[in-house]
Amino acid sequence: METTTRACARIVLSATDINRWSDASDIRTSAAAKCQSRSLTVYFPPMDRAVPVCRHLSGLWLKGQGLANREVCYTTLLVATELATNAIVHSDSTVIVANLRRNRTHLRVQVRDQGRTATEKHWHKVSGFGRGLGIIAGCTREFGTHVDDDGARTIWATVDLAAD
Structure with missing residues (x-):
């Protein structure tokens, strides 16, 4: 795992980092130390197991922000989880950011x-899935998608801090 110190915390996770996550306290400690900036960027491979790792890092970052409103934190983690899952399920990307x-x-x-469509059947494509973007739209202030000329897709959502 690579991290750098600057205004934006940047964490690059490899498949090996993801696979050893629960056994690698050095990764968690290093990541937590870098999550104090106003922005966090995590690069990760399209692995199902990357979703809880991304959620954990997002939680560390939120804690470092000193947010007192639990609803804001919960909504932010829900959005991050749903968007990361969608990127894994609905693309055949080699890296997700x-x-x-x-x-x-x-x-x-x-x-x-x-932004490419996944070609193989994924375990998430079973009954009970497919409501994530609707949930995000219902609990955020704004929500949208941007597609670049090369087909790369960015899905974003805005969570209000007014109650915090």
């Missing part, structure tokens, strides 16, 4: 994938 950014009034959560 999750970004959380805070300003005075809101948090912006966005996930970028390479």
